Amino acid sequence: MGLQGMINDVLQQCDFPLGEHVNGELKKISKKDHLSISRLITAVENYPDENQHWIAQITSKAKDSKVPVLGITGTGGAGKSSMIDEIIRRYLLDFPDKDLAVVSVDPSKRKTGGALLGDRIRMNALISPRVYMRSLATRQSNLALSKHIKQAVDILKAAEFDMIILETSGIGQSDTEIVDHADMSLYIMTPEFGAASQLEKIDMLDFADVIAINKFDKRGAQDALRDVRKQYKRNHELWDVKDEDIPVFGTIASQFNDPGTNALYKKIIQILEAKTSITFHSTVQFKTGESEKIYIIPPHRVRYLSEIADNNRKYDAWAKEEAEKAALLYALKESKAHFEEKGIAEKSRINSTRSLIG
Amino acid sequence: METILPITAYQPKHHIRIVTAASLFDGHDAAINIMRRIMQRSGAEIIHLGHNRSAKEIVDTAIQEDAQGIALTSYQGGHNEYFKYIFDMLKERGAGHVKIFGGGGVLFSLKKSRHCRIMASPVSTLLMTVVTWDSRA
Numbered sequence: 343m344g345l346q347g348m349i350n351d352v353l354q355q356c357d358f359p360l361g362e363h364v365n366g367e368l369k370k371i372s373k374k375d376h377l378s379i380s381r382l383i384t385a386v387e388n389y390p391d392e393n394q395h396w397i398a399q400i401t402s403k404a405k406d407s408k409v410p411v412l413g414i415t416g417t418g419g420a421g422k423s424s425m426i427d428e429i430i431r432r433y434l435l436d437f438p439d440k441d442l443a444v445v446s447v448d449p450s451k452r453k454t455g456g457a458l459l460g461d462r463i464r465m466n467a468l469i470s471p472r473v474y475m476r477s478l479a480t481r482q483s484n485l486a487l488s489k490h491i492k493q494a495v496d497i498l499k500a501a502e503f504d505m506i507i508l509e510t511s512g513i514g515q516s517d518t519e520i521v522d523h524a525d526m527s528l529y530i531m532t533p534e535f536g537a538a539s540q541l542e543k544i545d546m547l548d549f550a551d552v553i554a555i556n557k558f559d560k561r562g563a564q565d566a567l568r569d570v571r572k573q574y575k576r577n578h579e580l581w582d583v584k585d586e587d588i589p590v591f592g593t594i595a596s597q598f599n600d601p602g603t604n605a606l607y608k609k610i611i612q613i614l615e616a617k618t619s620i621t622f623h624s625t626v627q628f629k630t631g632e633s634e635k636i637y638i639i640p641p642h643r644v645r646y647l648s649e650i651a652d653n654n655r656k657y658d659a660w661a662k663e664e665a666e667k668a669a670l671l672y673a674l675k676e677s678k679a680h681f682e683e684k685g686i687a688e689k690s691r692i693n694s695t696r697s698l699i700g
Numbered sequence: 701m702e703t704i705l706p707i708t709a710y711q712p713k714h715h716i717r718i719v720t721a722a723s724l725f726d727g728h729d730a731a732i733n734i735m736r737r738i739m740q741r742s743g744a745e746i747i748h749l750g751h752n753r754s755a756k757e758i759v760d761t762a763i764q765e766d767a768q769g770i771a772l773t774s775y776q777g778g779h780n781e782y783f784k785y786i787f788d789m790l791k792e793r794g795a796g797h798v799k800i801f802g803g804g805g806v807l808f809s810l811k812k813s814r815h816c817r818i819m820a821s822p823v824s825t826l827l828m829t830v831v832t833w834d835s836r837a
Contacts, residue, residue: 349738350710352718352801356744356768359714377794380766388715456740462761463750469757475764479745481715 361385368396373441373501376474383476386493397493404496410618411506413524420530421556422509423464424595430467432607436626440504444475447488449511487519495523518545526551526613533566541573548577551613554606558592559635567592594633602633709742716744717767721758722751723782728775755785762798774804
């Protein structure tokens with residue numbers, strides 16, 4: 343059968359249509375009924391034409407909805423999923439009564455049509471029953487966003503979630519599409535963007551409301567922060583604004599209670615409140631400030647144990663050498679005394695023996 | 701001499717979405733990683749969860765992602781209960797249509813399981829054991 347044969351069997355068994363006809367799901371749509379939401383999203387993704395009649399209904403309902411949408415985009419591997427996880431964690435803590443929906447878009451492979459939707463690996467906060475998460479493949483690999491993304495977001499709006507996070511695969515120019523689907527957008531990058539002139543090519547620096555420079559513990563992070571702030575100022579013609587007031591944050595999403603991520607979260611809520619008519623009533627005080635890697639062992643002490651071991655080995659070698667010297671010295675000293683004490687008597691005995699032989 | 705022709709990939713008629721993971725308390729994800737890569741290459745959309753995932757997490761994901769199938773590797777011996785939990789939970793939550801595929805290490809034997817009868821039709825065992833061993837050789 344072989345591996346491909348086994349997989350073929352699996353795929354064959356799974357090859358049945360979903361979402362061709364929608365029955366009761368439309369009436370049941372609410373943020374508590376994940377099964378219905380899922381099926382509706384599948385329907386718009388798989389059979390947009392067959393389901394046109396109710397999609398229009400959802401679209402008009404979503405039009406009046408005031409559910410804030412946070413768009414997140416950024417370069418691959420910058421830590422978008424980890425950052426979303428951190429934002430969700432803080433949101434759930436901050437608003438014990440609010441729900442949240444996440445839509446993550448990952449690219450389909452042009453060659454095979456397959457896709458790895460791997461955002462859930464990093465998102466541990468999804469375990470909460472207050473979170474709904476859906477991964478979508480672009481199904482056209484040249485775009486950052488799935489064609490049916492608007493309908494998917496509309497369905498989540500109609501389900502009356504309190505907030506929606508929309509994440510896209512970071513593949514360059516088409517990133518800015520996200521601005522059309524979101525109330526505010528966050529761009530996530532790392533300090534490793536190359537020369538400062540590279541920043542001039544990034545469209546999202548024109549459109550993003552907030553920028554996070556994640557992995558801020560990397561080398562050159564402070565320089566990166568200064569460069570990105572400078573570019574943001576140029577793009578937005580904010581010549582008189584102080585550096586600290588530019589919405590660019592250094593963050594370490596992988597670090598617990600990271601002060602930079604806290605500051606970023608607060609800024610996001612603040613901007614969402616300003617841009618939509620929603621008031622969130624944030625209750626939790628988060629410690630904000632500049633992200634700094636908190637080390638269990640500080641960098642200059644990383645080789646600490648090896649230094650001790652080195653020192654011990656050096657001491658051992660020195661002691662062995664000294665011990666050998668001492669032993670040799672002792673042997674010489676003993677020999678000398680031996681000959682001095684017994685040398686004369688021995689000599690005469692040897693001589694008498696010789697005379698006997700001779 | 702008879703020549704064995706390479707098996708070509710199945711061409712799906714519909715968009716297939718499958719949730720993949722290694723089971724709870726289990727870090728052996730070599731097999732499922734190979735399996736899911738072949739699925740991806742054959743045109744499926746894979747929602748991968750990594751390793752150490754509970755039955756509830758798997759079922760929640762399958763429902764939220766509206767997947768047609770779940771493919772799991774279990775190496776730690778608890779699969780009889782683990783797969784039954786998933787099977788029951790899916791049914792209970794109105795997602796009985798989701799197919800379960802399992803495979804695992806030396807301990808993996810559904811034939812001996814008293815739950816096997818219940819699960820016989822939706823579960824098709826993949827001998828992922830072979831893959832795990834191969835990848836470790």
